[in-house]
Amino acid sequence: xxxxxxxxxxxxxxxxxxxxxxxxxxxxxxxxxxxxxxxxxxxxxxxxxxxxxxxxxxxxxxxxxxxxxxxxxxxxxxxxxxxxxxxxxxxxxxxxxxxxxxxxxxxxxxxxxxxxxxxxxxxxxxxxxxxxxxxxxxxxxxxxxxxxxxxxxxxxxxxxxxxxxxxxxxxxxxxxxxxxxxxxxxxxxxxxxxxxxxxxxxxxxxxxxxxxxxxxxxxxxxxxxxxxxxxxxxxxxxxxxxxxxxxxxxxxxxxxxxxxxxxxxxxxxxxxxxxxxxxxxxxxxxxxxxxxxxxxxxxxxxxxxxxxxxxxxxxxxxxxxxxxxxxxxxxxxxxxxxxxxxxxxxxxxxxxxxxxxxxxxxxxxxxxxxxxxxxxx
Amino acid sequence: xxxxxxxxxxxxxxxxxxxxxxxxxxxxxxxxxxxxxxxxxxxxxxxxxxxxxxxxxxxxxxxxxxxxxxxxxxxxxxxxxxxxxxxxxxxxxxxxxxxxxxxxxxxxxxxxxxxxxxxxxxxxxxxxxxxxxxxxxxxxxxxxxxxxxxxxxxxxxxxxxxxxxxxxxxxxxxxxxxxxxxxxxxxxxxxxxxxxxxxxxxxxxxxxxxxxxxxxxxxxxxxxxxxxxxxxxxxxxxxxxxxxxxxxxxxxxxxxxxxxxxxxxxxxxxxxxxxxxxxxxxxxxxxxxxxxxxxxxxxxxxxxxxxxxxxxxxxxxxxxxxxxxx
Numbered sequence: 001x002x003x004x005x006x007x008x009x010x011x012x013x014x015x016x017x018x019x020x021x022x023x024x025x026x027x028x029x030x031x032x033x034x035x036x037x038x039x040x041x042x043x044x045x046x047x048x049x050x051x052x053x054x055x056x057x058x059x060x061x062x063x064x065x066x067x068x069x070x071x072x073x074x075x076x077x078x079x080x081x082x083x084x085x086x087x088x089x090x091x092x093x094x095x096x097x098x099x100x101x102x103x104x105x106x107x108x109x110x111x112x113x114x115x116x117x118x119x120x121x122x123x124x125x126x127x128x129x130x131x132x133x134x135x136x137x138x139x140x141x142x143x144x145x146x147x148x149x150x151x152x153x154x155x156x157x158x159x160x161x162x163x164x165x166x167x168x169x170x171x172x173x174x175x176x177x178x179x180x181x182x183x184x185x186x187x188x189x190x191x192x193x194x195x196x197x198x199x200x201x202x203x204x205x206x207x208x209x210x211x212x213x214x215x216x217x218x219x220x221x222x223x224x225x226x227x228x229x230x231x232x233x234x235x236x237x238x239x240x241x242x243x244x245x246x247x248x249x250x251x252x253x254x255x256x257x258x259x260x261x262x263x264x265x266x267x268x269x270x271x272x273x274x275x276x277x278x279x280x281x282x283x284x285x286x287x288x289x290x291x292x293x294x295x296x297x298x299x300x301x302x303x304x305x306x307x308x309x310x311x312x313x314x315x316x317x318x319x320x321x322x323x324x325x326x327x328x329x330x331x332x333x334x335x336x337x338x339x340x341x342x343x344x345x346x347x348x349x350x351x352x353x354x355x356x357x358x359x360x361x362x363x364x365x366x367x368x369x370x371x372x373x374x375x376x377x
Numbered sequence: 378x379x380x381x382x383x384x385x386x387x388x389x390x391x392x393x394x395x396x397x398x399x400x401x402x403x404x405x406x407x408x409x410x411x412x413x414x415x416x417x418x419x420x421x422x423x424x425x426x427x428x429x430x431x432x433x434x435x436x437x438x439x440x441x442x443x444x445x446x447x448x449x450x451x452x453x454x455x456x457x458x459x460x461x462x463x464x465x466x467x468x469x470x471x472x473x474x475x476x477x478x479x480x481x482x483x484x485x486x487x488x489x490x491x492x493x494x495x496x497x498x499x500x501x502x503x504x505x506x507x508x509x510x511x512x513x514x515x516x517x518x519x520x521x522x523x524x525x526x527x528x529x530x531x532x533x534x535x536x537x538x539x540x541x542x543x544x545x546x547x548x549x550x551x552x553x554x555x556x557x558x559x560x561x562x563x564x565x566x567x568x569x570x571x572x573x574x575x576x577x578x579x580x581x582x583x584x585x586x587x588x589x590x591x592x593x594x595x596x597x598x599x600x601x602x603x604x605x606x607x608x609x610x611x612x613x614x615x616x617x618x619x620x621x622x623x624x625x626x627x628x629x630x631x632x633x634x635x636x637x638x639x640x641x642x643x644x645x646x647x648x649x650x651x652x653x654x655x656x657x658x659x660x661x662x663x664x665x666x667x668x669x670x671x672x673x674x675x676x677x678x679x680x681x682x683x684x685x686x687x688x689x690x691x692x693x694x695x696x697x698x699x700x701x702x703x
Contacts, residue, residue, distance in 0.1 A: 096450075126482040131450070138482050142474050148440055149475070152447020159403075159429055159453070171447075184471075187440035194435060348485035349520055351543035355572075356619045357519070 019223075020235050020267060023242040026295045028303025036246040042310045048241050049301045049311075050319050051085045055105040056298065057323035058114050061330055062104075062121070066276040070334060071121040075102045079239070079271030082297030083204050085109065086244025087172065087266070090252055093135070094162075094169030098150040101139040102204075103174050110136035114326075115333040124337050135169075144182030147173040147201065151188045154197035154255070163198060163258045170198040170255035172248070178209025180225065181217045189229040189263075198255035200248065201226075201263045204238060206270035211283040226263035238268030239297040269295070342368060379530075379562050385418045385555040387529040388494075391536035392419065392456060396426050402540060403448060405432040406441060406458030406494075415460055416496060416555050438468035442493065446475055449489045456540055461552075462497040463506030469514065476545045477520030488543045492536075496552035497525075498590040498640050499687055502680040509677055510589075510641035515547045516618040516650070523618040524571060525549040527592035529559040531569070531615060538571040551590035574621035576628065580610035583634040583697050586625060586651055588614040591638045591688060598693040607697065617647060625651070626658045633664040634700040638688050643671040665703035668696045 021033055040048075059077050066074040077084060080102070088109030091097065097106055104117055116128045120139060127138035140146035150173035162168045179185050180203060192199045205222055207214055218225075226233025236247045244266055251262035269292040273280050280289075305311040346361040382390065395402045404419055404426075410433035413420030423431035434441050438459060445455035459465045465472075472493065479487050499508030516523045522544050526532045532550070539546040562568060569575055577592065578599045587595040592613045599609035610628050614620065629635045635655055637648035652667035670688040678686050 125484060126478075128484055130486040131483065132486070137450070138479070138487075140475075142470065145443065145471060145475055148443025148471065149447040149450060151440075152444030152449075153451045154447070155444060156448045156451025156453055159448075160451070183437075183467075184439055184443060187435070187437040187443065190435045190437065191440050191444050348481045348483075350522075351480060351485075351488045354522075354619050356622070 020237050021243050021247055022237040022240050023246060024240045024300055024304060026239070026300050028300045028307055030304060033243070033246075036243065036250060038242055038246040040242070045242075045301065046305065046311055046315065048085060048089065048245070049298070049305060050322070051089070051105070051108065052081045052241060052298045052301060053319050054323045054326055055081050055085065055108050057327045058108070058330060059104060061327040062118060063272070063276060065118070065331065065334055066121070071118060071276075072123050073121050073275050073277060075275045076272035077102050077104050079269050079292065079297070080204055080206055081105055082241035083238040083244050083266035083268050086241040087202050087248040087264075090245050090248035091135070091172065092169070092252070094167055095135055095252060096150070096153055096169060096171045097136045098146040098153070098171060098173045099137065099139055100143075100146065100174050100176065100179075101141050102176075103139075106174065107136055110134045112136055114330050115337065118330070118334045119337055122334065122337060124340055144175055144179040144185040144188075147175055147179070147185045147188035148191070150199050151191040151195075151197055154192065154199040155195055157198055158195070163256060168198075168256040170200060170252045172200040172202050172252065174202050174204065176209065177203065177205040177207065177214050177217055177222060178212065179203070180222055189226070189261075192261040193230045196258070196260040198258070199261045200251045200255055201261060202248065203263065203265045204268055205265050206238075206268050208270050208274065208280075208284070210274040210278060221265070223263055223265035231261045231263065233263035233265065235265045235267055238266030239295045239300070241297060241301060379560040381558050382529050382533070382561050383556050383558050384526075384529045384532045384551070385416055387533040387561050388418050388536050388550065389420055389422070390561075391533045392540075393422060393425075395456070395537050395540045396422065396430060399454065399540075401453045403430050403432060403453050403455045404458070405434050405445060405455055407434060407436055407460050409433060409458050414458060416552065418494070418550070418555075419458065438464055439471050442468040442471040442476065442491070445491050446471065446479070446489060449491050450487065454490045454492075454540060456492040456494065459493060459495045461507045462495055462509040462511055465493075465495055465511060468493075472515070472521070472545075472547075473518050477518050480520065480544075489545050490540075490543050491545045492539045492548055493546070494536075494548045494550060496555075497549045498551055498553060499677060499680075499683050500553040500590065502683075504680070505677065508680070508683065510639065510672070512547075512549060512617055513641060513645065513647045516647055520545065521618065522546045522572070522616070523549070524616045525551070525589035526615070527551060527554065527587075527589055527613050529557070530561045533561045533563070534565075534568040535571060535615070538568070542571070549589055553590055554593065557593075569615070572616040572619050572621060574612050574614045574616065574624040576610060576624065577613045578609065578611035580608040580632070582608045582632055583610070583636060583700055584625070584628040584632045585609050585611045585636050585638060585693065585697070586614060586648075587611065587638045588617060589639075591640060594688065594690060595638055595693060598690045598697070601690060602694060602697060609697065620650075620654075622654055622658070625655065629655050629659045630662045633662050635663075635667045636693065636696045636700060637667060637669045637671075638693055639671045640687055641672055642674050643669045644674045646671055665700040668699055670696045
């Protein structure tokens with residue numbers, strides 16, 4: 001029996017690549033794109049390489065800590081370093097990031113201490129940084145919700161009357177390919193479009209929403225959806241840190257100068273599992289992963305630096321050593337995180353007095369005190 | 378100074394005052410601008426405060442609350458209108474998952490002063506999804522404050538107090554009372570605190586607890602009961618979360634009997650919480666169990682039979698009688 005809802009491959013392949021913006025090939029060859037000129041110093045490119053290596057090392061340490069039972073869960077960014085560092089390094093002071101739970105490298109660019117990210121996955125808090133201080137909102141776990149916050153925050157920037165000035169900022173909403181099916185993401189597109197809000201929608205299409213391939217989310221390439229909402233969309237090589245930097249820079253600048261939203265689809269691949277609880281071997285082929293390994297976001301920058309004689313062995317060794325040091329410190333800081341006290345459950349729920357909750361808190365405190373001198377229940 | 382106003386006009390005046398007092402206050406929702414809202418609660422506000430502050434939004438409830446959260450993160454104080462009670466459900470994810478929890482998630486670094494106005498309750502002969510009482514879904518959610526006004530004076534003061542609150546507030550408006558007039562108090566000194574209950578009809582024999590549209594019905598029931606020599610004390614709870622349990626307990630400890638009235642279904646409804654708390658706090662003073670009068674365990678019925686579903690004067694008095702049967 002033929003079932004109409006399972007039609008096999010869509011007419012327009014969702015993986016079609018002709019419109020991919022690329023500035024650095026997987027082999028490390030620098031290419032130009034007429035719409036996205038990018039003039040970086042060697043030092044800046046070496047800086048991007050350093051970022052990429054460090055965030056991969058941080059990620060690896062977090063996976064290890066999870067395997068050792070020190071974190072409850074970790075959502076690895078392996079394979080998506082370039083998409084996040086490229087877009088993250090395009091940000092300016094007044095921009096505001098609305099991440100999912102996988103944007104560890106963007107957090108790095110916004111100076112959020114990595115141990116604060118680990119705290120969430122260790123279960124000592126739900127997000128321990130100040131979003132305003134870092135221009136980096138809390139991790140959002142329910143898929144797609146943060147895109148509306150980004151659109152609303154952008155509407156606030158408009159109302160502050162700062163667009164086009166030095167203190168102009170834009171928002172950037174991160175989400176994945178699976179999130180594009182959520183109502184909230186589509187509503188965020190509508191709000192951003194009709195209000196011409198200064199928001200960049202940065203979709204990391206890593207090909208997999210846990211076990212579901214892109215074909216379960218869309219029958220057209222994701223960036224093409226923007227057209228239906230009335231703003232530009234483009235697809236960039238998500239494993240090309242230079243291209244991600246260039247396209248995000250331009251989209252943010254357009255937003256800050258009142259030219260409205262852009263959808264960027266960063267075409268990449270989730271090299272690891274969805275989270276440490278997931279087993280990709282149940283739903284995808286090892287050969288797919290092997291194919292994507294050849295497009296690794298770090299190797300191509302290294303190849304470029306080596307080929308152009310822009311960095312020597314000592315540079316690469318220094319970066320490795322620094323990454324290792326950061327990972328060692330992170331492990332120490334993670335293990336030293338104090339567990340929250342039982343009564344902290346009641347903290348920060350309300351900004352103003354709440355007598356009923358206070359009464360519960362006092363009763364619970366008295367209960368705990370009743371065990372003083374004996375083992376807690 | 379006090380003047381007579383309808384309830385919807387009182388809300389309008391309260392929001393106008395808030396817009397004047399604080400440039401960060403915004404009004405947003407479907408049809409709130411040019412039309413002035415389907416109940417005219419925001420009538421004239423866009424004309425006077427502009428489209429940037431009184432925002433006609435796309436027709437998407439989750440989008441309204443989600444963008445309001447973003448605006449609040451940027452320092453604004455959005456007042457959102459959900460057009461009808463039954464339309465709040467598409468926004469419930471943003472309300473429960475994001476709005477209510479963000480302060481705790483940020484360890485207190487983020488406050489979200491968002492007000493969500495919801496016209497609620499039945500009795501206006503509406504089609505389905507226009508007559509519901511969803512308050513218990515929200516009182517169950519920590520991080521939210523939930524209030525319900527029942528008369529023009531409270532409408533005027535409570536909307537302003539809610540807008541000033543640094544916590545998110547779900548603000549229920551009794552839609553079948555929108556056009557009823559009463560005196561309002563414009564001087565702040567005469568306002569009751571937002572989270573205090575109020576004894577609206579003092580009495581001796583039975584405490585009757587109500588909020589929103591049911592308060593007036595209970596006052597009428599008290600008048601009818603007094604003709605039969607029964608003295609009902611009607612309390613308008615005004616705030617459902619937090620609950621002013623002190624005022625309730627003081628009354629029930631005096632009367633020894635209590636009837637709770639609301640339009641929402643009784644099963645797992647707000648009255649269940651009241652009954653449980655009163656039993657805990659007034660156990661030795663109770664002459665009878667706390668009885669609840671409310672909607673049935675059914676979806677809201679078609680409007681031509683809604684009068685049987687809504688707690689009316691006779692069903693309230695019947696429950697009062699039952700409390701004397703124990």
